[in-house]
Amino acid sequence: MKNHVLRPLWVAILLVIVILVARKLYVPDDFGVNGRNFTYGYHRKGSIDDWKSVKVKYQGRDYCKECHEDKFKENKASKHRIIQCENCHGPAENHPDNPEKLELNLSRELCLRCHTKLGYPGTHRSELPGIDPDKHNPGSACVECHNPHKPDLEG
Amino acid sequence: MKKNIFSRRNFLKKGISAALTTALPLSAFKMLSPHEAKAAIEESNLRWAFLVDTNKCVGCGLCVKACKLENEIPYEVPVTRTWVERYVVTKDGKSHIDSPDGAREGFIKTEIQDENIDPKEISKAFFVPKLCNHCQNPACVQVCPVGATYQTSDGVVLVDRTWCFGCGYCIMACPYGARFFHPVHHTAEKCTFCYHRISKGMKPACVEACSFGARQLGNIKDPEDPVAKIILTQRVGVLKDEYGTKAHVFYLGLDERVR
Numbered sequence: 001m002k003n004h005v006l007r008p009l010w011v012a013i014l015l016v017i018v019i020l021v022a023r024k025l026y027v028p029d030d031f032g033v034n035g036r037n038f039t040y041g042y043h044r045k046g047s048i049d050d051w052k053s054v055k056v057k058y059q060g061r062d063y064c065k066e067c068h069e070d071k072f073k074e075n076k077a078s079k080h081r082i083i084q085c086e087n088c089h090g091p092a093e094n095h096p097d098n099p100e101k102l103e104l105n106l107s108r109e110l111c112l113r114c115h116t117k118l119g120y121p122g123t124h125r126s127e128l129p130g131i132d133p134d135k136h137n138p139g140s141a142c143v144e145c146h147n148p149h150k151p152d153l154e155g
Numbered sequence: 156m157k158k159n160i161f162s163r164r165n166f167l168k169k170g171i172s173a174a175l176t177t178a179l180p181l182s183a184f185k186m187l188s189p190h191e192a193k194a195a196i197e198e199s200n201l202r203w204a205f206l207v208d209t210n211k212c213v214g215c216g217l218c219v220k221a222c223k224l225e226n227e228i229p230y231e232v233p234v235t236r237t238w239v240e241r242y243v244v245t246k247d248g249k250s251h252i253d254s255p256d257g258a259r260e261g262f263i264k265t266e267i268q269d270e271n272i273d274p275k276e277i278s279k280a281f282f283v284p285k286l287c288n289h290c291q292n293p294a295c296v297q298v299c300p301v302g303a304t305y306q307t308s309d310g311v312v313l314v315d316r317t318w319c320f321g322c323g324y325c326i327m328a329c330p331y332g333a334r335f336f337h338p339v340h341h342t343a344e345k346c347t348f349c350y351h352r353i354s355k356g357m358k359p360a361c362v363e364a365c366s367f368g369a370r371q372l373g374n375i376k377d378p379e380d381p382v383a384k385i386i387l388t389q390r391v392g393v394l395k396d397e398y399g400t401k402a403h404v405f406y407l408g409l410d411e412r413v414r
Contacts (some may be wrong), residue, residue, distance in 0.1 A: 013372040017178075034305070035307060035308055039297055040292075040297075041306060042305065044302070044317070044318055047305075047313065047317070047318070048350075051347055051351060052354045054226075054351035056223070056352055057360075058364070060357070082366040082367070083361060084366070087221070087364055113216055113217065113262075113263060116262070116263045116264070118262065118265055118276065120243070121277070121280075122279060122280070123213065123281055124210065124212070125214060125282070130215060136188060
């Protein structure tokens with residue numbers, strides 16, 4: 001074959017080799033069809049373990065109970081027993097090591113999530129005790145009168 | 156006369172056996188340990204499915220808050236893996252729909268998008284929690300050009316943050332609007348059913364945060380699973396069934412107005 005044909009051909013072949021070598025170096029070894037088929041399962045297998053190793057932050061009420069059994073029992077006896085501790089107290093993460101103290105949310109807005117009267121008949125929301133936030137002691141925190149662990153005992 | 160060893164019969168026999176031995180990969184002979192074999196079988200017996208009971212939802216939005224904190228989605232940025240929508244249908248047949256910041260602070264006002272609605276005019280109202288549907292045929296996975304998003308063997312659709320380069324095709328392809336860009340990682344982001352929690356036997360953060368049992372997760376391949384029992388025996392609906400995605404978030408009490 002003539003030289004002017006061969007030379008660009010060598011360049012093309014070299015380019016293909018460079019791309020293949022770069023691909024081999026760059027693409028992780030565990031990349032391939034790992035799931036159902038190529039369409040839905042073509043990925044890096046290690047990614048599944050990456051997701052499994054994400055840190056758990058919300059530990060659940062049984063974690064809180066281990067040390068705060070008195071508070072747990074107190075709340076358990078109230079109507080608020082269905083609410084997880086961490087919904088108001090924040091995610092426990094590695095408490096008591098880190099964070100040492102949880103940030104308790106005592107804002108009016110937290111209570112209003114359930115207790116603003118919306119008046120939607122047929123929804124479970126309308127069955128919860130509700131107030132009009134603009135008329136019911138506006139500006140003062142709910143906890144000044146209501147104990148979140150004993151919402152029934154007002155005073 | 157000596158038999159010719161290069162007969163046609165011999166040539167074909169040897170040729171075929173040589174082709175077979177080279178074609179058969181060594182991995183076909185891989186022996187699985189009993190533990191590996193058990194794991195492989197167990198995986199195929201697991202398919203996560205979500206159940207939302209819209210009758211129980213009160214619109215407190217604590218699921219959204221828990222999801223954002225658990226999965227490190229910057230709280231003040233108005234993006235979220237799960238959100239709650241409010242539907243108020245008035246007697247004139249109009250739907251009033253809102254979801255302020257995905258309802259991360261719940262619904263604490265009666266106004267819907269600054270519009271006051273006379274309580275006497277309301278014919279029905281309800282809340283609809285939404286999240287990724289973890290479709291059996293996920294459109295978002297089909298369009299990914301680099302294999303950065305995929306479906307696990309237990310049916311969960313995940314994104315590989317190290318591999319995603321943020322082209323956004325999947326965000327456009329999802330018919331449910333369940334995907335968005337992560338403001339910190341700059342990659343596609345979506346609900347994982349809290350894969351780090353469910354793979355440890357825990358409940359997803361939103362399920363645990365829900366005080367009313369409106370959100371549940373179960374294994375649809377296990378007929379004894381309480382959530383699977385509801386999905387298999389009661390009247391449940393899915394969103395946008397006509398898209399053929401085979402959504403795996405099932406709804407009890409789904410209204411025709413919900414899309």
